[in-house]
Amino acid sequence: MSGIYLHIPFCKKKCSYCDFHFSTSFGKYRNRMIETLCKEITDRITTLKEPIQTIYFGGGTPSLLTSEELDALFSILKTGADLSRVREVTLEANPDDINDSTLENWKKAGITRLSIGLQSFKSSDLEWMNRAHSVEEALQCVPLVQKHGFDNISVDLIYGLPNLTTNEWQDHISKVIAMDVAHISAYCLTIEEKTVLHQLVEKGKLKPAGDDQQSEQFEILSNSLVSAGYDHYEISNFGKPGKHAIHNGNYWKGSHYLGIGPSAHSYDGVTRRWNVSNNFTYMKMEGNLWFENEILEPKDRWNELLLTGLRTSIGVDQQQLFSIFTPDAAFSDKVAQFMRDGWMVIENEHYILTLEGRLKADYIASELFR
Ligand code: SF4
Structure with a gap:
């Protein structure tokens, strides 16, 4: 499936924390961008050799698309591919874009799942993050979405902010549990280069939250959501049974995907491709120039399997890993050490991280890299 x-x-x-690719001054060229996205779909959709199971509108802010723009993209997708086996169509939405009219349009267009960027219920933190929405909009949007018949709703939260106290974090978690959504993604704030927050840290104007605070909030998150009936199936993701994200789940399993649009990535089982991260350069692309690519070496596939698999509750399949390389003594010694530390277990021939191990997932994966 792809x-x-x-x-x-x-x-x-x-x-202030975002390092994704986007532009805030797109008014003059948005039509050209939509036309270019349609052109890229036409050029590349037939390269997907497996049945399409999921469609994901991400960004950026796809909830800014007008109904005409969304219809144009769907129409090209339907023309170019068989969508009869699609099981999940997700659109990322910000609370300030959600209203009766947009919800009706999304329903009509065929969106089946909304991923809503709530992030916080604390006004000063929303301002500090320079979010476009208010606490009231964060609280009101989910009941409105439910009223419109969407039952597959995911909400995003951010923790590990410098001024977020444990009590405030517990309150945010209680609020999303009370919303009774199918899925919750919660990300620990990381200060990425090229962000406003990074500049503040460099100038000595911001002190990031400490590791202890972030770890404590992660443990509160996991324990609270698991007690409320959510599966903690990936480090940052929690789903009610049967409501795990199919699209992202397929990324972690190594399924094929086609990424359309500036900065989007694609993978066909052998080659990884990435589109240029510049709107104007992207709009000049055509033919076979849409992307740069690299063929994954066995070493890359080994490292990627560990990096993504160790983040999930299923873990890393030994058979799949050892089909790439036979494990050497250094690998086995490190695994044994992680097990003694209480960070890793082996179950059903899979390497799985414990809750404590998940706090160090990137470090553990990097120690096992080739
Ligand atoms: S809405 Fe904010 S977090 Fe989302 S892509 Fe835009 S800038 Fe980044």
Whole structure:
């Protein structure tokens, strides 16, 4: 099974922590961008050799698309491919874009799942992150979405902010549990280069939250959501049974996907491709120039399997890993050490991280890299 990702590179504002590709001044060329996205779909959709199971509108802010723009993209997708086996069509939405009219349009267009960027219920943190929405909009949008018959709703939260106390974090978690959504993604704030927050840290104007605070909030998150009936199936993702994200789940399993739009990535089992991260350069692309690519070496496939698999509750399949390389003594010694530390277990021939191990997932994976 395969998936299609469409990157919509527009945002109303630049959030202070965000290093995704987007532009806030897109008014004059948005028509040209939509035309170029349609052209890329036409050029590349037939390269997907497996049945399409998921479509994902990400960004950027896809909830800024008008109904005409969304219809144009769907129409090209339907013309170019068989969508009869699609099981999940996700659109990322910001609370300030959600209203009766947009919800009706999304329903009509065929969106089956909304991923809503709530992020926080604390006004000063929303302002600090330069989000475009208010606490009231964060609280009101989910009941409105439910009223319109969407039952597959995911909400995003951010923790590990410098001024977020444990009590405030517990309150945010209680609020999303009370919303009774199918899925919750919660990300620990990381200060990425080229972000406003990074500049503040460099100038000595911001002190990031400490590791202890972030770890404590991660443990509160996991324990609270698991007690409320959510599966903690990936480090940052929690789903009610049967409501795990299919699209992202397929990424972690190594399924094929086609990424459309500036900065989007694609994978066909052998080659990884990435589109240029510049709107104007992207709009000049055509033919076979849409992307740069690299053929994954066995070493890359080994490292990627560990990096993604160790983040999931299923873990890393030993058979799949050892089909790439036979494990050497250094690998086995490190695994044994991680097990003694209580960070890793082996179950059903899979390497799986414990809750404590998940706090160090990237470090553990990197120690096992080739
Ligand atoms: S709305 Fe999303 S993509 Fe846009 S700047 Fe904010 S976090 Fe980044």
